[in-house]
Amino acid sequence: MATTTAPSRSAGVADTPVKTGGKINAGRVAAWAAMIILILITLFPFYWMIRTAFSTSKSLFSDPNSLLPVDFTWGAFKRVFGLATPAEAQAEGGSGAAVNFWLFLRNSIVYATLSTAGQVFFSALAAYAFARLRWPGRDKVFFLFLTALMIPPIFVMLPNFILIKNLGLINTFPGLILPYFFMTPFAIFFLRQFFLGINKEIEEAAKLDGAGHWLIFFRIILPMSWAPIITLFILTFINQWNDYFWPLLVGANDKVRVLTVALGVFKSQTPQGSPDWAGLMAAVLVAAIPILILFFAFAKKIVNSIGFSGVK
Amino acid sequence: MSVVDTIEPVDRKDFVPGVRGTDKPPGKGDLAMALVFYVYPFIRGFYFSLTRYNLLGTPHFIGLDNFTKLFQDKLFWNALLVTVEYVLINIVFQTILAVAIAVLMHRLTQSTVIRGLILLPFLISNVIAALVWFWLLDYQIGLVNGFIAAIGFDKIPFFGDAAWAIPTIAMVNVWRHMGYTALLVFAGLQMIPGYVYEAASVDGSTEWQSFWRITLPLLRPILALVLVITVTGSFQVFDTVAVTTQGGPGNASRVMQYYIYQKGFTEGQFGYASALSVILFIILATVALIQLRLLRAGESDLA
Numbered sequence: 001m002a003t004t005t006a007p008s009r010s011a012g013v014a015d016t017p018v019k020t021g022g023k024i025n026a027g028r029v030a031a032w033a034a035m036i037i038l039i040l041i042t043l044f045p046f047y048w049m050i051r052t053a054f055s056t057s058k059s060l061f062s063d064p065n066s067l068l069p070v071d072f073t074w075g076a077f078k079r080v081f082g083l084a085t086p087a088e089a090q091a092e093g094g095s096g097a098a099v100n101f102w103l104f105l106r107n108s109i110v111y112a113t114l115s116t117a118g119q120v121f122f123s124a125l126a127a128y129a130f131a132r133l134r135w136p137g138r139d140k141v142f143f144l145f146l147t148a149l150m151i152p153p154i155f156v157m158l159p160n161f162i163l164i165k166n167l168g169l170i171n172t173f174p175g176l177i178l179p180y181f182f183m184t185p186f187a188i189f190f191l192r193q194f195f196l197g198i199n200k201e202i203e204e205a206a207k208l209d210g211a212g213h214w215l216i217f218f219r220i221i222l223p224m225s226w227a228p229i230i231t232l233f234i235l236t237f238i239n240q241w242n243d244y245f246w247p248l249l250v251g252a253n254d255k256v257r258v259l260t261v262a263l264g265v266f267k268s269q270t271p272q273g274s275p276d277w278a279g280l281m282a283a284v285l286v287a288a289i290p291i292l293i294l295f296f297a298f299a300k301k302i303v304n305s306i307g308f309s310g311v312k
Numbered sequence: 313m314s315v316v317d318t319i320e321p322v323d324r325k326d327f328v329p330g331v332r333g334t335d336k337p338p339g340k341g342d343l344a345m346a347l348v349f350y351v352y353p354f355i356r357g358f359y360f361s362l363t364r365y366n367l368l369g370t371p372h373f374i375g376l377d378n379f380t381k382l383f384q385d386k387l388f389w390n391a392l393l394v395t396v397e398y399v400l401i402n403i404v405f406q407t408i409l410a411v412a413i414a415v416l417m418h419r420l421t422q423s424t425v426i427r428g429l430i431l432l433p434f435l436i437s438n439v440i441a442a443l444v445w446f447w448l449l450d451y452q453i454g455l456v457n458g459f460i461a462a463i464g465f466d467k468i469p470f471f472g473d474a475a476w477a478i479p480t481i482a483m484v485n486v487w488r489h490m491g492y493t494a495l496l497v498f499a500g501l502q503m504i505p506g507y508v509y510e511a512a513s514v515d516g517s518t519e520w521q522s523f524w525r526i527t528l529p530l531l532r533p534i535l536a537l538v539l540v541i542t543v544t545g546s547f548q549v550f551d552t553v554a555v556t557t558q559g560g561p562g563n564a565s566r567v568m569q570y571y572i573y574q575k576g577f578t579e580g581q582f583g584y585a586s587a588l589s590v591i592l593f594i595i596l597a598t599v600a601l602i603q604l605r606l607l608r609a610g611e612s613d614l615a
Contacts, residue, residue: 027519028420031416031419031420032420034412034416035413035416035417035420035426038409038412038413038416038430039426039429039430041487042429042430042432042433042487042490042491043429043432045433045441045444045445045448045487046432048444048447048448048455049444052447060453061452061453064452064453064454064455064458065455065458065459065462144351148354151354151593152544152547152548152589152592152593152596153548154548154550154569154572154573154589154592155354155357155589155590155592155593156353156354156357158353158357158360158572158576158582158585158586158589159352159353159354159356159357159360159586160353162356162360162367162582163352163353163356165367238435241437242435242436242437242438242439243437244437244438244439244550244551244554245550245551245573248554249577260437260439260440260551263439263440263443263555264439264554264555277447277450277453280443280447281443281444281447284440284443284444287437287440288435288436288437288440291435291436292435295428295432295435299424299425299428300424300428302428302431302435303424303427303428303431303495304424306431306492306495306496306499
């Protein structure tokens, strides 16, 4: 059920710790210590990415446990962006092979943006149909959608792969995007909850003035629910950006290969011996940056959207 | 709090018969697409499981042959076992840590910043999480092994040892998912009214007692839903395995979804892969149903 409205403040007493002397305070100190340790465990790998990305790959062997970058250099980032000559790259421990990072970045942007835009828009339409229109079998179909939430993605992906293959769309953007373009049950479920909460009186007034469903949808429903739509857009975008399995199946070709798939390959491309860790961590950081920017811009929205507004 | 609650009783009031002329309602084309990308493949998935199909020719109907073969397939049983091991380790640690984080946050702070920091690992992809830990846990120069050596123990080949591979992969995913799960639990905690705690403390209950006697029992319905989500997700582990061990060493980390992937896409036995995924589907559906039953998810003690 939609409970993003879970009252955080009305929980009053639960939020203000009961103070009954020094014993509780000792407990609170211990609790804070535990909390801080958990946050450190959460954040440390991120620091380690940064530390490694600014190190010289070859020097990592001489001082693997240094908490600061070893032999500080921008070299790894240069290698990622293809700005280093093969000789420079090899000198720092890179493979010297050209990495089409810009291309993969572009592919990720195209894939994530288009599939998200399509998904949010069409899901909004379907959610409107479920929330407002009356048609035979509506609730049964909606129940079917909820059931679809439970289907393991791989179960649909094998047949979808065949479908995309038969359509001749393997290694194309349409092939990558199509199965995600129209909707996902989750997105419909999420938006329907908000649409149900919108006051009907405005729509009824519009109907009396002769507005049809499309007009109501674009002029009333969409403007009134931009907040949940943006939230959904961000969540979906993050999901699509991080998607690995489907692009691995359908987009193996360089022309459409996205970052997640490329990073997997980047690791296994390393010949005998140790991978170019600095280069890999720099690539990983750059691949994560769009998401991190999105996150810092909308942190509050993202954090608050995780509740039971949608079961995901 | 169950998902099914949200199907509303039909509200007669908003039924406006024959709404104005040729107004085609939005959303219908969409439902057609749902048929194309959900219902149709769903049915086709079952059909493929009854065929021999190598992707090049046409599917050849062979009845239940794939399933009889499957039950004698040692690698299948191995995959199942490995997956269950993964799920158990993953879920136990993830749930305990998530509840701990959620309760700590609930009692200590409402700060969005802290909630955001806790969520950070969930925002990066499985692939990135796997790569970072692959590096941190590297046998030769990984920091963790550096630390282990420094305090006088033998280094551990986390991804390279058959006994360590699955626990390691499970813990990497615990790291990525615990914050997200914690926020779900946190949302559940906020639904427990404060007066319950107030009453308990008036009666002399300590925080520790309140946690076991109030928080956990009242959290049960939420926890049930969270578990259904995390367990079904956990059964489908793939990315981390694909990026780090590729099923190895030997068959030690060849989880179900990775086995399905190999059968279908590396070996081209698509019918067999479909049969495997039917089994995975049945397992997931059963597990979800049992969980909801056992934890009586629909009922809340608050009601």
